[in-house]
Amino acid sequence: MASVNIDNLNSLSNLHPKPENTFAYGTAGFRMKAELLDSVIFRTGILASLRSKKLDGKVIGVMITASHNPAADNGVKVVDPLGEMMEGAWESHATALANAPSNEHLFDAIHTMVSTLKIDLTKPANVVFGRDTRPSGEALVAALVDGLKVLGAQSTDYGILTTPQLHYITRCLNTAGTPEAYGEPSAEGYYKKLAAAFKILVEGKPRLSPLILDCANGVGAPKFKEMLPYLGDSFSVKIVNDDVEDASKLNLNTQQRAPIGLKTAAGERYASFDGDADRIVYYYQDEDNTFKLLDGDKIAGLAAMYIIDLVKSAGIDDISVGVVQTAYANGASTQYLRNTLNVPVSCVPTGVKHLHHEALKYDVGVYFEANGHGTVLFSPSALKTIYAAEGSSPAQAVAIRSLRALSEVINQTVGDAFSDLFLVETILTQRQWSPKVWDQAYTDLPNRLVKVVVQDRSIFKTVDAERKLTEPAGLQDAIDAIVLKFSHGRSFVRPSGTEDVVRVYAEAATRPETDELAFRIGGLVFDYNSCGSGARPREFI
Ligand code: 16G
Ligand code: MG
Secondary structure, three states, X not given: OOOOOHHHHHHHHHOOOOOOOOOOXXXXXXXXXXXXXXXXXHHHHHHHHHXXXXXXXXXXXXXXXXXXXXXXXXXXXXXXXXXXXXXXXXXXXXXXXXXXXXXXXXXXXXXXXXXXXXXXXXXXXXXXXXXXXXXXXXXXXXXXXXXXXXXXXXXXXXXXXXXXXXXXXXXXXXHOOOOOOOOOOOHHHHHHHHHHHHHHHHOOOOOOOOEXXXXXXXXXXXXXXXXXXXXXXXXXXXXXXXXXXXXXHOOOOOOOOOOOOOOOOEOOEEEEEOOOOOEEEEEEEOOOOOEEEEOHHHHHHHHHHHHHHHHHXXXXXXXXXXXXXXXXXXXXXXXXXXXXXXXXXXXXXXXXXXXXXXXXXXXXXXXXXOOOEEEEEEOHXXXXXXXXXXXXXXXXXXXXXXXXXXXXHOOXXXXXXXXXXXXXXXXXXXXXOOHHXXXXXXXXXXXXXXXXXXXXXXXXXEEOOOOEEEEOOOHXXXXXXXXXXXXXXXXXXXXXXXXXXXXXXXXXXXXXXXXXXXXXXXXXXXXXXHOEOOOOOOOOO
């Protein structure tokens, strides 16, 4: 069996020494202070090469970004050939390579992978990569390029991109020349595809007022501007928070209110991207000056409502629509989906990969996390039906054309803030709805998130899509006993996958009850077997 050239590995690896830290490939890849990432990214280059060789030379994507984290952080994620997140089973291999304490251990870790996974090292390796606007990105790309040299991968640097653009390009490259060809593998190809579909979707409808779009001073700003010429007069937008030169401004947004420095006014429509443009939320200001958030749950409800209608109008009756949420979905949204729209709703653990996987089970699977990560997946058989349908009336033909365009405007690889924006804008334009009308579908129950700093979050074990704790023993019963006392009360506790904390979610009929519930459960967790760390937060009851 071929082996890795050890001298080549040693000389390259010596340029990227591993610090003492321990690394873990988690829900969103490796993510931490940028200065700690050099060796991790170098080794991710090796991992991506091995993944490509394992998949017979298929193109693997690597994205350097830390999404919504502060500018001083960075991170890296590996993208599988069809643009999905890397297969879960490989996360432990990524972690093993990242933690090998010396060059010799790294050599051994590579060979362990080669033998256990039966990787043929003589196969070609093809990798493409991109990065967001973080200043640390350039040096980290250099580390990645060195990593790619270890196994002689062919690679292409796509420069600065949004995360979903890199997912799109990866899929395009792997499907080129097949019946599933996904588009031209470039940012330009991406703009053309989305813009052409959006133009079809809003054809003949009066334009809405301009959308005020906050780009969090991240990569979404330059990329959305790049797209504008392709949209022509089909869409009008005013971009704010587009300063990518001053890194300190990246992701200054705060939760559940308008971004700092943005003065909102009644009658306007707003949206915010996160730092790598794979998440979006909408909002508006009510006449009585209250800030109203239209989150991922609201987008899922809007999308499901519209798609169900469109399928009906198209005269297609054998396509089932389903929605996937997490435990964080507002209880009122789940009720609306189940009871008003009559769609099946599944609940899965937090993290895009879980939602994506579940959504594949439906003909048309709408998935969104409340925090704005999400998309709509059309199964191959649904697409076949949609493309074969002819319609027996002009109205049916229009609906069929819209369904086809919808499947093009929505990124099928991963949640994408740009596509989700065009999805929402399509529906609002078709219906001529203001955000307020959209918001009237249902009223959110008040909800509250509380972080509890604990000594060891790994002692918290959940089941039932993170809605119930099995450990520490007895804690779930204590939570249930408190929740019972609150009207429309619901609360769950789960360890974070990205931070050293345990998160408490609570909702109840009124704001004061919600706050009380959240802080009571927070206090309960903090005190339980003395789990809490540091001073007991004063707001805990
Ligand atoms: C990651 C996930 C996101 C999830 C969040 C939860 C991806 C691409 N991102 O950012 O979907 O909502 O983690 O964080 O999967 P938590 O475990 O700290 O609550
Ligand atoms: Mg993101």
